[in-house]
Amino acid sequence: MTKKAFTKFELGNKLTLQNRIVMAPMSRGSSTQEGNLITQEYIDYYTLRAKNEVGLIISEGVYVNSTNGFTSRYNNTRLHNQEQMEGYRGLVEKIHETGSKFAVQLWHCGPASDDPIGPIKTQKWGKTVNVITKEQMAQAKEDFVNSAKLAKEANCDAIELHAGGGFLLDAFISLTNDRKDGYGSTFEGRIKYPLEVIRAVREAVGEDFPLIYRVSQFGFGEDFSEIKWRNPQELKEFVLAIKGAGIDIIHVCDYKCTKITFDDQEEKNCLSAWAQKLSGIPVIATGGMTYSNTLIESFMSENKSPVSDPEPHLALIENNKVDLVGVARGFINNPDWVIKVKNGNWKELKPFGKEDLMKLI
Numbered sequence: 036m037t038k039k040a041f042t043k044f045e046l047g048n049k050l051t052l053q054n055r056i057v058m059a060p061m062s063r064g065s066s067t068q069e070g071n072l073i074t075q076e077y078i079d080y081y082t083l084r085a086k087n088e089v090g091l092i093i094s095e096g097v098y099v100n101s102t103n104g105f106t107s108r109y110n111n112t113r114l115h116n117q118e119q120m121e122g123y124r125g126l127v128e129k130i131h132e133t134g135s136k137f138a139v140q141l142w143h144c145g146p147a148s149d150d151p152i153g154p155i156k157t158q159k160w161g162k163t164v165n166v167i168t169k170e171q172m173a174q175a176k177e178d179f180v181n182s183a184k185l186a187k188e189a190n191c192d193a194i195e196l197h198a199g200g201g202f203l204l205d206a207f208i209s210l211t212n213d214r215k216d217g218y219g220s221t222f223e224g225r226i227k228y229p230l231e232v233i234r235a236v237r238e239a240v241g242e243d244f245p246l247i248y249r250v251s252q253f254g255f256g257e258d259f260s261e262i263k264w265r266n267p268q269e270l271k272e273f274v275l276a277i278k279g280a281g282i283d284i285i286h287v288c289d290y291k292c293t294k295i296t297f298d299d300q301e302e303k304n305c306l307s308a309w310a311q312k313l314s315g316i317p318v319i320a321t322g323g324m325t326y327s328n329t330l331i332e333s334f335m336s337e338n339k340s341p342v343s344d345p346e347p348h349l350a351l352i353e354n355n356k357v358d359l360v361g362v363a364r365g366f367i368n369n370p371d372w373v374i375k376v377k378n379g380n381w382k383e384l385k386p387f388g389k390e391d392l393m394k395l396i
């Protein structure tokens with residue numbers, strides 16, 4: 036029997052994928068010194084995975100500006116001018132020759148940028164985060180819009196807005212956001228700015244262009260321990276709001292995406308399955324497939340992370356709990372991840388160690 040994970044995925048007539056496996060975004064930090072452009076190595080890296088049948092590749096986090104939205108900790112590519120767009124257009128052409136599809140992840144680092152800004156004044160990652168001004172909010176929205184238009188011009192198949200991990204859009208949603216100017220304190224206030232960004236991007240790219248929104252339960256707290264959605268009702272309000280603003284697919288990232296969330300509920304679901312049930316739109320579930328330890332554990336450990344059976348994640352699709360599954364670390368050492376797993380050979384996947392990150396960053 037063909038597993039549903041390896042069958043076609045269709046988002047109306049907006050997007051068709053050859054299968055439901057998504058390469059999740061991973062910062063590669065390898066843009067050119069001059070201009071922050073993609074390199075030939077960058078093209079080869081993604082094209083190799085595309086040739087190996089990945090349904091949808093989501094790029095590394097791509098900065099939407101060169102002012103206050105990036106961190107020099109990761110020398111990622113940027114997408115805010117024509118030259119950068121041309122680079123991406125060449126890459127997308129190569130990806131399309133393979134039958135795979137490509138989305139760009141648009142990233143404004145906000146509190147994690149070199150010039151940290153966020154909804155509230157706070158300390159984050161060892162620096163003082165200053166309160167973002169109304170002018171800076173308008174500019175960041177404009178930057179997302181500009182990058183989104185360029186991504187469309189580059190023939191990308193979709194855009195993902197990076198709204199997890201404590202970065203700009205996520206920081207507004209955080210329960211710590213107690214702004215008193217209508218952009219904080221209540222649910223309506225905390226979500227107001229992200230909705231304005233989504234609506235502006237949607238208007239710029241048109242109704243037919245797929246928009247993905249990446250979220251994470253963890254985020255703004257210094258130790259990443261914040262829980263933003265404390266019950267299904269809070270999650271429901273959130274997912275319906277972003278859907279209403281124009282989001283087509285929600286990308287839920289968790290340390291281990293099969294973990295049961297809201298466990299006081301009678302119904303037992305992981306966060307991604309809740310997001311799908313409560314929103315009624317497709318969901319990508321990412322986290323912990325291939326290596327069962329968390330991302331942070333694998334960065335800290337001196338030992339290689341052993342491979343684990345992807346079955347519990349694939350079962351989420353089989354049981355219609357989610358529509359797509361994302362794999363990040365699994366693709367670093369295994370460009371042929373899809374083929375191996377499709378053929379039942381997951382035990383042949385290579386383990387992962389933090390030294391393998393050197394192949395990436």
Ligand SMILES: Cc1cc2nc3c(=O)[nH]c(=O)nc-3n(C[C@H](O)[C@H](O)[C@H](O)COP(=O)(O)O)c2cc1C
Binds near residue numbers: 062322
């Ligand atoms: C080296 C590395 C870089 C990452 N960079 C990004 C990024 O740019 N944007 C993003 O949203 N997530 C990023 N992530 C998180 C992954 O997309 C994914 O959510 C996480 O690794 C869990 O999936 P996994 O267990 O399959 O690795 C990164 C992860 C790794 C390992």
